[in-house]
Amino acid sequence: MTQTEAATSVRRSVTVSATPERAFEVFTAGIDRWWPRDHHIGDAPLRESVLEPGEGGRWYEKGEDGSECDWGRVLVWEPPHRLVLAWQISADWAYDPELVTEVRVTFTPQDGDRTRVELEHAHLDxxxxxxxxxxxxxxxxxxxPGMLDAYAATV
Incomplete structure (x- = not known):
């Protein structure tokens, strides 16, 4: 991988023991069960990670004090095969509505009830x-990598 490619995209994958339907459901509706509690941008400790279903849905956090901080939005919602999220968090770990990088996730069936989940965080340039x-x-x-491990353990 060249320096330019490294700065443009990060790719990781994991294979889980679940159907694509279940894998998609846990990644989306179940995000609060696997998202690390220390991965938040609000001032208050993280109470809940939320990913609203459907294109245009919000992706955000709820703080223990009731506050909300946007992380991005749903760009593509194609259950159970594909999900694309706008990541709108700056390098200073603050919501930036002008910044849009993409978290692209695909769910591909494997032998038996297994699914390969591939994640690409694109447009890092x-x-x-x-x-x-x-x-x-x-x-x-x-x-x-760590978040996908936590996700796989939850599925």
């Missing part, structure tokens, strides 16, 4: 001078 830094964060154990 939109972070500008901090693109490589953000690619490193998203690709780290505390980024998408």
């Amino acid at each position: 939109r972070f500008g001078a901090r693109a490589a830094q953000m690619a490193a964060v998203f690709g780290s154990a505390n980024g998408w």
